[in-house]
Amino acid sequence: MRPATLEFLKQRFAEYYRTCYLSPPSSLEQREWGFIFLDASTDVRMRRHMAFSDQRELVDYVRNMVPAHVYYSSAYYRTPAAPTMNDKGWCGADLIFDLDADHIMRGPYAAMLARVKEEAEKLIGMLTDELGFSRRDLSVVFSGGRGYHVHVREIAVRGWSSQERREIVDYVRGTGIDPAVMLAPAGGTPPAGWRRRYLDALREHLMWLRGLERDEAKAHISVLKGVGEKSAANFLDSLDRFIADLRAYRTDDIWRDRTVRAIAAAEIEFENRVRDLGARADEPVTTDIKRLIRMPGSLHGGSGMRVVPLGAGDLAAFDPLVDAVVFGERDVKVEMKAEMTTSLCGNTYALKKGITTVPEALAVFVCCRNVAEIAGEAADGS
């Protein structure tokens, strides 16, 4: 990064922090803090093991140092500034989930953002409707990059170890589903949660198989372990009945069928269908009880966007490419290192390689992402 670019970003970030309201996390004094700086000297990438006794102290630090990234621990410690984890004295941690588009799909930024938002909605639905966490205890945070974080501040789960947290993240992801449990006839009430999702996925899968040419369908299923000529034929003849059964969530006949069991046990397409119904939260983030997480209200140094705290109900209307943009429209001259198309604040920009003039917000974005430098001698007039 050229000095001019660095200076430009520093000034813009400083301006943001001078006026913004930084809302501190609960029990601020028990959290560990970590910072990464714009002109990161290479030996210490992150300055961590820091602690602040109150909001004033934190805000002063941020205003003076103008960090590129601000993190705090999901954990609460007795001595958060202690240099080693053992000395900190862990006394609990928020339950957090990380949804990162990078782990879900590749594609244009806007498409990734839209996709990861769907995941966030699925996650929140499961956390509240099924697992019973209150919406009030939940905060959803746009990460400023390519994802969302969900913080659950329910006190009852603070003391949980990784093991208990794993139960929850496995649940939302649909990891560890036992087909025998899902397919076993249950009777009584219509299924809820994963059993319902699973049987729905199976029905869709069988409908897809029914839509294929018979030979094609046969070829598809007879590669599965334990499926012979005869059971494949039987299965295909029973498809209509099976689909009707699944519509009523009746599994008495289905679970005895060899082909169905083989599909449930090993078929990749079916597995994908089921997995798509889960929310793709990052497992290690949730089970790590000492994680550092971005501070809501801070800026993401890799995009210049704001890390935006949202209520669980605000997600639907939230558009990161508008609502997480904090900088203005003043013209700034940048030199693009490569061509790039992106949208911001409702406009789409097709930027060519070379020098071009763009609104300040976009200039911050491209400089943070390291695809452009500030052009010309002075960074700006201020």
Place this chain on the structure above:
Amino acid sequence: MVGVHHRIDPVKYPFLEESQQIVRKQIDSIEHFLSGFEGREALERAKERVIDALTHRGEFFQEDIPKLLPRIPPERELASYALARILVSCIGDRLLIERLCRYEAQRSVFLLQNEDGRSFPEIRNYIAEKLNIDLEKDDMPVVMYVELISQMRDGRWRLVNRDVRDGRVRLRPEETIDLLRERIRVVLHQKMPLRVPPALCDRIAPIADEIAASYQQQLLEQFGAVEEEAFPPCIGGLIHAITAGTNLPHMARFAITAFLHTIGMSTTEIAEIYARAPDFDPEKTMYQVEHISGRGGTEYTPPSCATMRTFGLCTNRDRLCERVNHPLSYYRIKKSDKKKQR
């Protein structure tokens, strides 16, 4: 009507607060108690409990009842429960502690199942309530459920395989007994290892040594002599990394140490493996090894393949790996396969 707690035999449920009170009323100086005949008898019975916990496998049957309820005065039997916990705390081995807690939970629940049909539900609910879980309804809150089952291995207990709605998990009536057993085990485990004054540990050291010896013997019998050639690829890879001087993350060190400990290697033998590293620091290593295999913390069993994978430690998988979901099973199978080949 007489309250249910009057019909409870404390000897069957020694972990209940009221049962322990009986002991406390009888014994004011443990030192004094242990030097008398009664104390010696109680200590002998405590040893029996621990050895039984080590050797007992599977379910209990009717013919086990005399062994589970020996004819000694109740206060001595109750004291033996506490002494057994003190013994394993002095030895300080996680696996041993784990075994004892599992055993005591299993013992009490078996005796509960043998109560008469009328007392059974009452006593069950009474114990559950004392241990802060509610088994009277056909469901329980998600948070309580997760805390209860997170260490149960069987896949059917995983939250993802349960009927979960509106923050509650459905339970089938026949499951309550398993949940109660697990709850007892967890509660018994919570305060372990007990903080025992060194003088008391010294006092019972001869018995503790006997137990430790029989325990080592048992590990040897279970896994046989250590055979490095039968280690799963992940563990082999990690040991290789140590030899090469790689600075391993905590989880990796934990995985090796817990694995080696479980298959019967002593702390010193494990430290010898670490000593293969070029920058070996004996003091630090001993501390870490002891920490993982002995004191404190809750996670003592070596991680499963799934966990290994999560932490990126499942390396060089081979064909046998497809048949196992735990590095220990890999080791066991490979060892017995090798024996057959010979």
